[in-house]
Amino acid sequence: MTELQAEQIRKMRTQGVGYRAIASVVGVSRDIVRNFCRAHGMDGYASALTKNIQEQMMLGKACLYCGAELIQPSTGRPKKFCSDKCRREWWKAHPEKLHRKDTAIYTMTCARCGKEFTSYGNKNRKYCSHDCYIKARFWEGLEDGVQKAAD
Ligand SMILES: [Zn+2]
Ligand SMILES: [Zn+2]
Structure with missing residues (x-):
């Protein structure tokens, strides 16, 4: 067996691929694959290994496609x-x-003018326009301030 074949077996086995499938891809007999896996502690753990690699993928520690360490x-x-x-x-x-x-379209109501508007992929938008945003943030804040000063 070549180093490349050994590497292929290791990689596929880590992804939970069965001996027979590995054998047909790598081009060696199923027995050779099984013996190799036994010798390297990769026998009988296919599902545990798969679960482990899936966990690693979820945690962003393994490539979603090949399972390589990230x-x-x-x-x-x-x-x-x-x-x-x-x-x-x-x-x-x-x-x-x-x-x-996140590419969903949301129908929202502007927090300032009450007009309905649509937002693409962002449900955190509050205002229909930049204009409303500016007015809500600065003008109304200012009006509050004026109000307070008048009290
Ligand atoms: Zn990869
Ligand atoms: Zn508005």
Whole structure:
């Protein structure tokens, strides 16, 4: 067995793939795969390993596609994939995930003028327009201040 084959077996086994499937992909017999896995403590733990890798994926510690370990950047958006290639392959395999909830359209009521408006993918918008936002934030604050001063 070559180092590459050993690596392939390790990787697939970590993802919970069965001996037979691994054997057909790697191109060695099922017995060789099983013996290799036994020798490396990867026998009989397929489901536990799968569960573990899924947990790691949920925690952002493993690539969603290949299960490789992820090093998260200290700033910016957390990574989900180890590479662009994995990202592309994963989206290809999960086209339905493109329609995510955060692209929903919300119908909201402006907190200042009471007009209805629609917000795309953001349900935290309060105002129908920048104008209303500015007026609510500064003008009305000012009016309050004037009111208080008058009291
Ligand atoms: Zn990956
Ligand atoms: Zn408004």
